[in-house]
Amino acid sequence: MIFAMSMLKDGVDNASLSLSSIYYENARINATTCLEDTLYRIKQEEIFNEDLDYTITDEDSCTTTITWYDPQQTAPGIVERLADLEVIGVSNNFTRTFSYGLKVSRFDVNYSDGSLDYMNNIDIISIEELTS
Numbered sequence: 352m353i354f355a356m357s358m359l360k361d362g363v364d365n366a367s368l369s370l371s372s373i374y375y376e377n378a379r380i381n382a383t384t385c386l387e388d389t390l391y392r393i394k395q396e397e398i399f400n401e402d403l404d405y406t407i408t409d410e411d412s413c414t415t416t417i418t419w420y421d422p423q424q425t426a427p428g429i430v431e432r433l434a435d436l437e438v439i440g441v442s443n444n445f446t447r448t449f450s451y452g453l454k455v456s457r458f459d460v461n462y463s464d465g466s467l468d469y470m471n472n473i474d475i476i477s478i479e480e481l482t483s
Contacts, residue, residue: 378441378447379440379447382439383438384440385439399417413439415436416436417436419432431454433452434453437481451477456471457469
C-alpha cells in the first residue's frame with residue numbers, strides 16, 4: 352500500500368512538473384508573439400512609439416515596452432535609431448521577460464516617377480532573458 356501511494360504521489364508530482372513546463376514554454380511563446388508584432392509594426396510605420404498589451408486568453412497575455420534613443424543621420428537618406436524593447440509573456444501566472452536591443456535603419460527611397468517613400472530595416476543587436 353505504501354509503495355502504491357508513493358508511486359501515485361510521484362506520478363502527480365511529475366504531471367505537475369510537466370504542466371508547469373508547458374506554462375513556462377507558453378509564456379515564452381506569448382512573448383515571441385508580441386515581439387513579432389512589434390517588429391512588424393516598426394517595419395511598416397514611419398515612426399512607431401506604442402507600447403503593446405495583448406490578452407491572448409484569460410490566462411495568456413503579452414506586453415511590450417519600447418524606448419527609443421535619438422536618431423542619427425548616418426548617410427544621405429539613411430537615419431538610424433537605437434531602441435530597447437522589453438517583452439513580457441505570461442501563461443497561467445508564469446512570466447518570462449526578455450530584453451532586446453534594436454537598431455532600426457530608415458532608408459529614403461526615391462522612385463523614378465519622383466515619389467518618395469521609406470523602408471525600415473531592423474537588426475536585433477542584443478537579446479537577454481531577464482530573471483523575475
